[in-house]
Amino acid sequence: xxxxxxxxxxxxxxxxxxxxxxxxxxxxxxxxxxxxxxxxxxxxxxxxxxxxxxxxxxxxxxxxxxxxxxxxxxxxxxxxxxxxxxxxxxxxxxxxxxxxxxxxxxxxxxxxxxxxxxxxxxxxxxxxxxxxxxxxxxxxxxxxxxxxxxxxxxxxxxxxxxxxxxxxxxxxxxxxxxxxxxxxxxxxxxxxxxxxxxxxxxxxxxxxxxxxxxxxxxxxxxxxxxxxxxxxxxxxxxxxxxxxxxxxxxxxxxxxxxxxxxxxxxxxxxxxxxxxxxxxxxxxxxxxxxxxxxxxxxxxxxxxxxxxxxxxxxxxxxxxxxxxxxxxxxxxxxxxxxxxxxxxxxxxxxxxxxxxxxxxxxxxxxxxxxxxxxxxxxxxxxxxxxxxxxxxxxxxxxxxxxxxxxxxxxxxxxxxxxxxxxxxxxxxxxxxxxxxxxxxxxxxxxxxxxxxxxxxxxxxxxxxxxxxxxxxxxxxxxxxxxxxxxxxxxxxxxxxxxx
Numbered sequence: 001x002x003x004x005x006x007x008x009x010x011x012x013x014x015x016x017x018x019x020x021x022x023x024x025x026x027x028x029x030x031x032x033x034x035x036x037x038x039x040x041x042x043x044x045x046x047x048x049x050x051x052x053x054x055x056x057x058x059x060x061x062x063x064x065x066x067x068x069x070x071x072x073x074x075x076x077x078x079x080x081x082x083x084x085x086x087x088x089x090x091x092x093x094x095x096x097x098x099x100x101x102x103x104x105x106x107x108x109x110x111x112x113x114x115x116x117x118x119x120x121x122x123x124x125x126x127x128x129x130x131x132x133x134x135x136x137x138x139x140x141x142x143x144x145x146x147x148x149x150x151x152x153x154x155x156x157x158x159x160x161x162x163x164x165x166x167x168x169x170x171x172x173x174x175x176x177x178x179x180x181x182x183x184x185x186x187x188x189x190x191x192x193x194x195x196x197x198x199x200x201x202x203x204x205x206x207x208x209x210x211x212x213x214x215x216x217x218x219x220x221x222x223x224x225x226x227x228x229x230x231x232x233x234x235x236x237x238x239x240x241x242x243x244x245x246x247x248x249x250x251x252x253x254x255x256x257x258x259x260x261x262x263x264x265x266x267x268x269x270x271x272x273x274x275x276x277x278x279x280x281x282x283x284x285x286x287x288x289x290x291x292x293x294x295x296x297x298x299x300x301x302x303x304x305x306x307x308x309x310x311x312x313x314x315x316x317x318x319x320x321x322x323x324x325x326x327x328x329x330x331x332x333x334x335x336x337x338x339x340x341x342x343x344x345x346x347x348x349x350x351x352x353x354x355x356x357x358x359x360x361x362x363x364x365x366x367x368x369x370x371x372x373x374x375x376x377x378x379x380x381x382x383x384x385x386x387x388x389x390x391x392x393x394x395x396x397x398x399x400x401x402x403x404x405x406x407x408x409x410x411x412x413x414x415x416x417x418x419x420x421x422x423x424x425x426x427x428x429x430x431x432x433x434x435x436x437x438x439x440x441x442x443x444x445x446x447x448x449x450x451x452x453x454x455x456x457x458x459x460x461x462x463x464x465x466x467x468x469x470x471x472x473x474x475x476x477x478x479x480x481x482x483x484x485x486x487x488x489x490x491x492x493x494x495x496x497x498x499x
Contacts, residue, residue, distance in 0.1 A: 008031055023049040042435050043436065203433050287455045291497070
């Protein structure tokens with residue numbers, strides 16, 4: 001008979017309220033040594049609150065936490081760390097001006113109460129854990145110079161130098177490519193072999209099923225499902241997270257075969273990034289562009305929008321050739337762009353939703369006397385807020401306070417207010433939960449049905465399948481193949497990407 005391992009950490013009937021609103025309602029979870037336990041749920045489901053309670057950042061109103069065989073009503077951050085709980089947040093919480101070795105060894109140096117640090121000891125400790133995990137990290141490089149994937153590995157090594165028994169990974173794959181995700185999963189499996197209990201928090205349902213052995217789903221602060229991951233499918237997880245059926249079938253309106261061309265790109269080239277790119281986009285069409293990291297997919301989008309202009313080639317919008325040498329040129333031609341990093345490139349975080357919506361279109365609200373038509377502005381803001389179903393108290397809320405899905409809706413609102421004929425979106429649902437993702441893609445389909453031409457740059461294969469009339473596969477700076485109609489399905493896209 002197989003022995004069942006005892007939990008290294010148990011949370012029992014935890015309750016947490018903020019201003020009378022329940023963030024968690026009697027939630028219980030057990031983490032087993034050597035097991036990957038996925039915590040899933042939409043934004044606002046209570047995932048972050050549960051992580052904060054386990055790591056000692058928040059105090060529960062009631063319930064217990066048992067760790068190391070000792071039952072407690074709460075933990076402090078120091079108690080959590082001393083008990084072996086480590087959290088790797090999305091920003092990794094590293095010091096960019098310190099080396100990888102210094103970041104890795106810092107927590108253990110502090111935990112040991114050392115007043116003086118030895119460079120030799122720091123590098124020896126860092127090298128030991130890096131070697132043990134079979135990693136290749138430049139320990140002498142400043143963390144700020146490392147790739148996102150390598151910064152994440154530094155954060156994992158730092159946790160393990162501190163002898164982590166429980167490792168919580170919050171949305172660890174948001175900014176990673178397929179290859180980097182595979183490498184991360186290899187590391188996670190090595191952590192399992194070490195007996196570390198891993199709590200893996202993710203919106204990506206394929207990853208949930210691939211890496212975890214157990215699954216817990218929260219919705220509106222309540223635990224709605226828990227059990228072996230093998231008992232679930234993408235569809236059943238999505239239904240439990242949202243409380244409704246979520247379809248990932250092809251949901252497009254058929255494209256009119258006689259729809260006029262909105263965009264033609266001919267022989268677009270920029271040395272080192274892409275060569276002789278030819279593509280077209282019709283009125284009402286959604287075109288997907290995908291490829292592995294470094295394939296040139298994002299660079300093509302940036303060239304079309306003038307962020308980093310092409311060196312040669314033509315961009316023709318509605319039959320008229322345009323020289324796209326800047327963002328201003330692209331906007332004037334009727335092209336809009338939603339960047340991959342919406343928080344630093346697409347939004348003003350410390351101003352209101354309303355001001356973000358109209359920030360780039362104020363000139364269109366001027367009267368013949370040059371004054372702003374405040375009535376029209378307020379009406380447009382109210383219409384966009386309602387139409388895009390932005391979840392916020394009101395339009396005066398700061399964008400910084402919004403979830404990823406709602407922030408993305410504000411970026412969309414900004415461009416829809418300008419009414420471009422062509423909208424290019426780079427990673428339109430990155431970091432967005434399944435419910436918001438479905439609604440954002442539905443908004444894009446509505447815009448296409450109304451005549452807008454849309455280009456989606458994405459490595460989310462189900463997203464491409466559900467929303468694109470055509471999909472272009474980019475490889476080493478060239479368009480390697482095109483998929484149309486029934487050829488657009490998960491297996492075929494995966495096969496073309498791996499070719």
